[in-house]
Amino acid sequence: MVPKDMLISGLWGDRPPNTAEQSVYTYIAGLRRVLEPHPGTRGPYAVLVSRSRGYALERGQMQVDVADFERHLAEARRLHSAGDHRGGLRALDAALAHWSGPALCGVPGPFAEAERARLEELRLSAREDHADTLLGLGLHQEAAAALTDLAAEAPLRERTRDLLMLALYRCGRQADALQTYMDIKRLLAERLGVDPGTALRERYELILRADPSLARVQDRASGAKAPARPPRQLPRAASVLVGRAEELVRLRSLLSPWDGGPPQAVVAITGAPGAGKSALAVRAAHASSSAFPDGQLYVNLQGATPGGERLKPIDVLGRLLRALGLPGGAVPSEEDEAAAVLRDRLEGRRTLILLDDAAGPEQVRALLGLPSGNAVLITSRESHAETDDCVQLVLGRLLRSEAxxxxxxxxxxxxxxADPAAADRLAHLCDLLPLSLRLAAARLAERPDWTARDLGTRLEDRRRTLHELESGRRAVRSSLELSYEGLAHGGELDRLAARTMCHLGVLHVASLTPELVSALLREPVDAAERALGRLARAHLLEISGPGRYRLHDLVRLFTIELADARLLPEARKDALMSALGFYGATARHASTVLDPHRVQLPWPTVPQRPLALTSADEARDWLEEELPDVVATAAQAMQSEDDDVARLGAYVGFSLMWQLTRGAHRHEQRDLNRQALAVGERTGDQEILSLAHGQFAHALVNLGRETEALLHQRAELELRRALRDRFGEMRALGNLGVVLLKLERYAEAREGAEAQRAIAREIGSEVGERHSLLIRVVACRELGDLTAAMSLLGEVLALAQAAGDRYHESEGLALLSELCLDRGDPRTAKSYLERGLRLAREIGYRVSECESLAMLARVHRLLNEPARALAYAREALAARQRSADENLSRLAEDELRVIETAFPELRATREVPPRAALTG
Known part of the structure; x- marks a missing residue:
């Protein structure tokens, strides 16, 4: 329905004549004479119908050429993305066939003027896309003819000239292609006083030197390799986006100027929570996508995600660079360097970057200052008025008619x-905010027996709710409470979904699974799954992957408050303890399935059963996918003032020992065990203190802080002896040996390893005996006793192979290869390293994998096989990319530098620069 006042504003703007309303009636009558199936009769009308204070076209009665045109354009983009260029060409032909002249020709007024400009831009972009598709299909003559006409019609469009230059060049008309550039350069200087953009200048230089990259790349049907597709990362635009027409036109004029000029460098959409910033940004990005042929990138910065951690600028830079085709190993680890690489990567391109949910200007500052032709679109609750070269659009409430x-x-x-006055009242009670309106509509959808007046009356009766609807976060809280109440008073499944919402606030994790929610609720998994599905249908959750759900950012905050308000302290504790029990039990079980020879740390008895994981692949996938949430849950629990919760949180952290070790997650291991130490000291729990000292030492020694690690490791040994725990004492002695080796105190390490082996034999611990032998091998080698080291190594390899312990066997093979290198036998070392590498990859130990690859690079260098050496060094760099261990980074990069020094001819082929970014 379009109100009369909107029609008047669209036709005459801010200064309508006194006869405007009468003129509208006259025009409506004229339209009815054309549109109605029975002209001349007076109502009821079938096509153009009257509504309270306005008019509407009956749905299904009209076919609008603009809608058909835009539908064909969308289909063309979809087919092009799927690689069906011929299908895309047919869709573009169908779209352009709708045009027979200027849009809304002769229609005056601000609405027609804006719509005419919008449609004309779409038409010109569609013609450019049509020519671009012809080029992709090898139809260069046809493309050149179409682009010549288009350049005459729109002489200042740089993309048209760019495509025309390419088409002419591929037709063998190099001179004409160069003249096209000179023509646009002259026109731009005469009419606008500017020079051609970077893309045109770059195309001119390529044509000038007849660069081979300009040659036609065959399509898939020919069997040749197609070019890499530019990134298209924008989320799907919301299906319901009402209003915001003025804002959308403003955004499009900034991102895709009507005159074909470069876009505004930075555009920020700011406003209150629930104002629809992200939805508008995505819609504007899609509408302007044709102006950015080199890609559209998207990153959710999580700046206002309750309970979540906002992304760091260096992480965002890494994502963008990888999406633009930069190998992961080449992403710099320093923020300034990564930003410089991004600018270099985007030089001469036209790319749109949508940064959603920024915490503030500081979070995005390093991502700005991009070359001309690129644009950054930001959404944020915070003002970006201080951001350089930024146009800020503050998003307010909807108009009443839009709401x-x-x-x-x-x-x-x-x-x-049925009741326009009640609908108007309900819209105002929702403060005209899109999120509040959506949630109010969800209540009505859940209760078909309610009218708009019924819901409005309920809101008016809750004076506190009405007050909270007036501003900011409170508007979201009260709207969400409406949805919760609708579930809580519904059927059995709705009530279960409401109870699930209460329990979700107990646990601050990024993602949810039915198994985790089952533990929280103490309900069967299928019941948890149905409850999550119900919440997803109510748009209170979103599906983030198969069997995985994610809370909307604002809903997350509401569930936290809901848990505090609706659950008794005992119920909150029970739910959190259940989740901890599930996470800890499953983490231990998964680690055992993945490597049954690794001894798990002590674990209290809990009623929760672990997830059924039957294969090593399932176990590895679960550990890698759930690790961030398990770490977050353990950390949350250890901050609790409840000793029971804090202690179980510490044990959940201990359950991750082997996964943190395998993946070289050193910082997580350090932070978790620092918290566990505090829990042990606060509660006086000697077992937790002992375990935390040992695990903290393990993390410190891997972070290069061996002196600190020694203090904690000795503390664990003393506690184990005080507790008369022989197995714990044996394990502490072994870990002490590792620290002493790092400190180069080899004689002490060997002595401690002998004591460890004595206890291991006493208590029958085969894994302890193997560990002690490995310590002694390293100590003897460093002390110069290679004969003893070789003898001990043979013993430990025999024991590991007999037990099927692939980790100790891999470690032993690595040491054996080092001994072979000590004796000047790189060829034998090579065979041992290749066996050890296979074992390390089978069990997922990133440290062993990277070390083996670096040593293989060294071996092939010594064998005077530079190509193989370089390949292994690069593979080692790629392996360390999956690890946050800086020692591995130095190991791989040092070997690469040695190879390049020994074989200078290889430097020109280097692909991975030193000090590339590390990711966990």
Whole structure:
């Protein structure tokens, strides 16, 4: 429904004539004479119908050429993305066939003017896309002819000239292609006083030197390799986006100027939570996508995610660079360097970057200052007025008519139109904010027996709710409470979904699975799955992957408050303890399935059963996918003032020992065990203190802080002896040996390893005996006793192979290869390293994998096989990319530098620069 005042504003703007309303009636009558199937009769009308204070076209009665045109354009983009260029060409032909002259020709007024400009831009972009597709299919003559006409019609469009230059060149008309550039350069200087953009200048230089990259790349049907597709990362645009027409036109004019000039460098959409910033940004990005042929990138910065951690600028830079085709190993680890690489990567390109949910200007500052032709679109709750070269759009409330339309689209036009006054009142009670309106509509959808007046009356009766709807976060909280109440008073499944919402606030994790929610609720997994599905249908959760869900950012905050308000302290504790029990039990079980020879740290008895994981692949996938959430849960629990919760949180952290070790997650291991130490000291729990000292020492020694690690490792040994725990004492002696080796105190390390082996034999610990032998091998080698080291190594390899312990066997093979290198036998070392590498990869030990690859590079260097050496060095760099261990980084890069020094001819082929970014 379009109100009369909107029609008047669209036709005459801010200064309508006194006869405007009468003129509208006259025009409506004229339209009816054309559109109605029975002209001349006076109502009821079938096509153009009257509504309260406005008019509407009956759905299904009209076919609009603009809608058909835009539908064909969308289909063309979809087919092009799928690689069906011929299908895309047919869709573009169908789209352009709708045009027979200027849009809305002769229609005056601000609405027609803006719409005419929008449609004309779409038409010109579609013609450019059509020519671009012809080029992709090898139809250069046809493309050149179409682009010549288009350049005459729109002489200042740089993309048209760019494509025309390429088409002419591929037709063998190099001179004409160069003249096309000179023509546009002259026109731009004469009419606008500017020079051609970077893309045109770069195309001119390539044509000038007849660069081979300009040659036609065959399509898939020819069997040749197709070029890499530019990134298209934008989320799907919201299906319901009412209003914001003025803002959308403004954004499009900034991102895709009507005159074909470069886009605004930075555009920020700011406003209150629930104002629809992200939805508008995504829609504007899609609408302007044709102006950015080199890609559209998207990153959720999580700046206002309750309970979540906002992304760091260096992490965002890494994501963008990888999406632009930079190998992961080549991403710099320093923020300034990574930003410089991003600018270099985007030089001469036209790319749009959408940074959603920024915490503030500081989070995005390093991502700005991009070359001309690129644009950054930001959404944020914080003002970006201080950001350089930024145009800020502050998003306020919807117009009343727009808010009512939102309700009509979500609930049904007939239901809302039945009582327009009540719909108007409900829109104002929702403060005209899109999120509040959506949630109110969800209540109506869940209760088909309610009218708009019924829901409005409920809101008015809750004076506190009405007050909270007036601003900011409170508007979201009260709207969410409406949805919760609707579930809590519904059927059995709705009530279960409401109880699930309460329990979700107990646990601050990024993602949810039915198994985790089952533990929280102490309900069967299928019940948890149905409850999550119900919440997803109510748009209170979103599906983030198969069997995985994610809370909307604002809903997360509401569930935290809901848990505090609706659950007793005992219920919150029970839910958190259940989740901890599930996480810890499953982590231990998964580690055992992945490597049954690794001894798990002590674990208290819990009623929760671990997830059924039967294969090493399942175990590895679960550990890698769930690790961030398990770490977050353990950390959250250890901050609790409840000793029971804090102690179980510490044990959950201990359950991750082997996964943190395998993946070289040193910082997580350090932080978790620092917290566990505090829990042990606070509660006086000697077992937790002992385990935390040992695990903290393990993390410190891998972070290069061996002196600190020694203090904690000795503390664990003393506690184990005080507890008369022989197995714990044996394990502590072994870990002490590792620290002493790092400190180059080899004689002490050997002595401690002998004591460890004595206890291991006493208590029957085969794994302890193997560990002690490995310590002694390293100590003897460093002390110069290679004969003893070789003898001990043979013993430990025999024991590991007999037990099937692939980790100790891999470690032993690595040491054996080092001894072979000590004796000047790189060829034998090579065979041992290749066996050890296979074992390390089978069990997922990143440290062993990277070390083996670096040593293989060294071996092939010594064998005077530079190509193989370089390949292994690069593979080692790629392996360390999956690890946050800086020691591995130095090991791989040092070997690469040695290879390049020994074989200078290889430097020109280097692909991975030193000090590339490390990711965990």
């Amino acid at each position: 009512v339309t939102v309700l009509a689209k979500l609930v049904g036009a007939e239901r809302i139109a």
